[in-house]
Amino acid sequence: MAAEVANILKEMSGKDKLIFSLLYGSGLRITECLRLRVKDIDYSRGSITVRDGKGAKDRVTIFSPSLYESTRDIISNALALQERDNQDSIGPSIPGVLAKKYPSAYRQSAWMYLFPSSSISRHPVTGVMCRHHLHDSVPRKALKKAVAAAKLTNKRITCHTFRHSFATELLRNGRDIRTVQELLGHSDVSTTQIYTHVLGQHFAGLTSPLDAIT
Numbered sequence: 001m002a003a004e005v006a007n008i009l010k011e012m013s014g015k016d017k018l019i020f021s022l023l024y025g026s027g028l029r030i031t032e033c034l035r036l037r038v039k040d041i042d043y044s045r046g047s048i049t050v051r052d053g054k055g056a057k058d059r060v061t062i063f064s065p066s067l068y069e070s071t072r073d074i075i076s077n078a079l080a081l082q083e084r085d086n087q088d089s090i091g092p093s094i095p096g097v098l099a100k101k102y103p104s105a106y107r108q109s110a111w112m113y114l115f116p117s118s119s120i121s122r123h124p125v126t127g128v129m130c131r132h133h134l135h136d137s138v139p140r141k142a143l144k145k146a147v148a149a150a151k152l153t154n155k156r157i158t159c160h161t162f163r164h165s166f167a168t169e170l171l172r173n174g175r176d177i178r179t180v181q182e183l184l185g186h187s188d189v190s191t192t193q194i195y196t197h198v199l200g201q202h203f204a205g206l207t208s209p210l211d212a213i214t
Helices: 004-008 015-024 028-034 065-086 095-102 137-150 159-172 177-184 189-197
Strands: 047-050 059-062
Touching: 004 015, 004 059, 004 159, 015 059, 015 065, 015 159, 028 137, 028 177, 047 159, 059 177, 137 159, 159 177, 177 189
Parallel strands: none
Antiparallel strands: 047 059
16 A cells, blocks of 8 residues: 555645655544644654543654654644634634643644644634644545546545554554554454454564474
């Protein structure tokens, strides 16, 4: 699948390419990626913190150095948008409880989304006008277009395919299953083991002793 991922990414540019590069490079779910805020990116450690992932848990995953420059560019654009919004007392949507505790948080760059929506909307809980993150229909449409351009329409390729490929490639390269489990945020290792079955082996890199003498 790695070659197919590369072909799809070649048909993308800008934020669409960065989004799907993050799905494949960090094992993110599409919703986790779109909810990323500036404070979740750690260049010094080469990591991304996923907040409130599946099961309402936080986790830390890897961040490819190859995406540092494009991520800085997207953050720069997002912060410029936040600055314009702030002039009208508008900013990124903040969780209800935190919004009450830190009423000026929407002005802090740390809370800005990497992939903000193009429009302003009312917060469903607080009722405050704010800018939410990009809706997942946008990257899904971009993916459909890129898959067609890459002539891969004979396969079912979704946003989750990139997270799936992240896991299988790590296991194929000999990474231990517990590490992959942690990066994916699976609470049960049996969920991660599904990927070893896709590879046709119970543990990536495991071979029969017979192979060494025949």
